[in-house]
Each structure stands twice: as structure tokens, then as C-alpha cells.
Amino acid sequence: MQLSGTWPILNGLITFLIFSCLARAIDLDINDQNSLQDAASTTVYAAMKYYYGNETGQIPGAFPDKWWEGSALFMALLQYWHWTGDTTYNEELSIGMQHQSGDQGDYMPSNYSSYLGNDDQSFWGLAAMMAAELKFPDVKDGFSWLSLAQGTFNSQVKRWDTTACGGGLRWQIFPYQSGYGMKNTVSNGGLFQLSARLARYTNDQQYTDWAEKIWDWTEDSVLLNNKTWYVADSTDMSNDCKTSGNYQWTYNYGTYMMGAAYMYNFTNGDDIWLTRVNGLLTKMSKTFFIDNNVLQDVTCEPTEQCNNNEILFKGLVSSWLAFTALLVPSTYDTIKPKLQSSAQAAAKSCSGKGNNTCGVRWYKSEWDGWQGMEEEISASNIFLANMINFDNGGDTGPVTADTGGNSTSNPNAGEGDGDSSSHSFAPISTGDKAGASILTLIFVFGWVGAMGFMLLGG
Secondary structure, three states: OHHHHHHHHHHHHHHHHHHHOOOOOOOOOOHHHHHHHHHHHHHHHHHHOOOOOOOOOOOOOOOOOOOOHHHHHHHHHHHHHHHHHOOOOOHHHHHHHHHHOOOOOOOOOOOOOOOOHHHHHHHHEEEEEHHOOOOOOOOOOOHHHHHHHHHOOOHHHOOOOOOOOOOOOOOOOOOOOOOOOEEHHHHHHHHHHEEEEEHHHOOOOOHHHHHHHHHHHHHHHEEEEOEOOOOOOOEEHOOOOOOOOOOOOOOHHHHHHHHHHHHHHOOOOHHHHHHHHHEEEEEHHHHOOEEEEEEEEEEEEOOOOOOOOHHHHHHHHHHHHHHHHHHHHHHHHHHHHHHHHHHHHHHHHOEOHHHOOOOOHHHOOOOOOOHHHHHHHHHHHHHHHHHOOOHHHHHOOOOOOOOOOOOOOOOOOOOOOOHHHOHHHHHOOHHHHOOOOOOOOHHHHHOOOOHHHHOOOO
């Protein structure tokens, strides 16, 4: 009888302890460098549990169903090494980024290039550019990081298309791909950002010219309004790009803001680039920081419809905001509190499954039941972005060839690629067809969701 009366109390205590364990979040002190490093260490480790490219029989750097996501993982690892000094993942990082570089050194590997999009390739080029800017050591007997960024640039500018809309990159590379008849913001923004970063790093006029050309084309199109700073997602070539798909994504804004920040820094403070940075940053602040100043992708998060690609977007933007704050010091005071509040909320979201599993909707400040590599990458990025608040001997920002960068230049890299006639492709498996492009999955599987408007051109 005594045991029976005691059991409800014991049962309640056990339940309390279990749920207390499950709800334990990452303990983050936003003003403590070691705390941020510990948080990033936890989430990077969790992200790497999804990576099998370092195992026997696996392909380094490859995610067969989502090829572009390897670049997002490696960008997070680059920043983790840079900000913490932890070299744990450097070997996997070097091997993976080299293995996926392709025969020409332009991130058009034969196993995937037959179906990837311009946006997919550009993110790998941006990863290589980050490696050069953060002084990640070049690989002996491999492609230099700078040359891989240059190779990506060279292969993409050959695809600048003037058959409709006065210019611009198509979303997809080959005519047999769904989306080939569209020009989208992130593909052009990726090339713009890469051009701007190459211009600053090398001081080569061709990159400056292309950065200005891409910005001007985007501004003249329906994709970017330089009065309201509204950024659309895509436009359809069938009506000469007169209409646009207008769902709002953080990375469309972020990729142009980041490129503009590089151009501002490179031009020693040109007012036109400052206006562009400030315009995009102000619009982003009003659009994507609406719940307790926490970053969110408003198109998919409130309805819980984010796919794996979209979960990564705000993680990329977290890094771009941090770099913008370093490159354009006048934005620092605006960006810092947004990064801090987002990191604090993200840490609270990392309270799942009793092992700090992170969720998607940071603004809820609790685990929302979502889990995956993408969630861990984005959380890592927001924790690492806050490392800009600590002075690491003045060596915090991206370098150039004149300020310590030592990655070897090859302006002719990737010249063997550029169109379908220059490629020799490996056979395409059913698994391959499932997913290299950031959004091709939507077309391949007929997904119905927030991006469905793209099929109708807005």
C-alpha cells in the first residue's frame, strides 16, 4: 500500500527528469568567446555525423542527393577553423573540396555536372573563395583555392545569356533541365558576389567589370528594385522577363548585400555601394527579423514547410551579415544585435533529443522537432558569426593578395568548361537525378510548396 501511494510521486519525478534532460539547450553566453566556440563545436560535430565522405568506399565531399549542400558544410567548417583554431576537420575539408573540383578546377565534376544549376556551382566557388580569403592552406599538388574560385567564374561568365531579358544567367545550365527557361536571383547573385570578392582579392579589372555588369543587369530587371530594395526570386524568359516570382528568401537579399559590401570595401568606401548595402540591410531587417529580432525565412518557417535547401539559407546569410559588418564598419552596430539575438534563440532551439539537436525555427526559442545536417550547419553559422565581436589580433576579416592572402592565382582556370559541348559525363543514376540543384528537387519530384510559383513564372 505504501509503494502504491508513493508511485505517482516517483512517476512524476521520473517524467520531470526525462523531460528536463530532453529540453536541455546549449548553454550560450553571447558575450563569452569560449562559450560561442563550445556551442559551435557541438553543432559542427553534430553536422559532421551526416557526412560519410571520409569513410572507406564513399566519395569525398559528395552528398549524392543534394550535391550543393557539401559547399554549405565546408563553408561552415572553414569558419569554424578560422574562428576557433580547431583543426579537427581540416583534412576532410581539404580532401572534399578538392575531390569535387572537377577535372578543369571549376566545380563541374563529371558525376554531377550534367544536371546541376548555376547556383549549385556558384556556392562551391564561393566556398573556395572563402578558403583563399581566410588563408586556409592550399593543397600541395592540388588546385589552389583561388584558382577554383577563378575557374568557377570563368565557366559561368561564358553562360551569360543575351537571347532574352538583355542578359543574365539562366537558373539551370543545360536545355534538358526544368528551369532552363528561367533566370533567378541567386544564380546571378552568386556570380555577382564571386566577381566582387575576386575583384577585391586580386585587384583585376575584369572581375570589377563583371560585378558592375551583373549588378546593373539585376537592377534593370524585375529582380531588384533600387527604390524599395525589394528582391524577387526569379523571372521567366518566355515573356522576356517582364514578371517575377516574388516569394521572399533571405539568401536572395544576402548574396547581393555581401557582394555590395565587398565592392564598398574594395572601392575604399564608394557611396553608391554603401547605399546599396544599407538599402538591402534595411529591407532585410524589416522582412526577416520580425520575431524578437531573430532571423527567419518567412516564406517557409511559420508554415513549417521548409525543405532541406531552404533550412540552409539563413545560415549562409548569418555568415554574410558577419562579413558585411567587418567590410562595412558603419553597419556593425545594426548587424551585431541581430546576430546576437539570433544566436541566443538558436541555442535554445538546440534542445532536442537530449543531445542538443537543433531545430529550424529559432524564434520559438525551443526545439521544434526538426532535425538534420542542415539545422546543425545553420546553427553553427550563427554561433560563428558572433565571433566577429572578439578581436583576434586584428586578423578577423577576409584578406586579399596584398594583405596576407597567399593562394595561387590562375586567371585561366576552368577554361575548358562552360557549355554542354565541353563536357564528358558519367552515367546518370536514378539517385543522381534526385538532387544536385538547390531547387531542382521541386521539379523532379513535383513538390508542391512555396516555390511552386516558379513553374508559372510568378
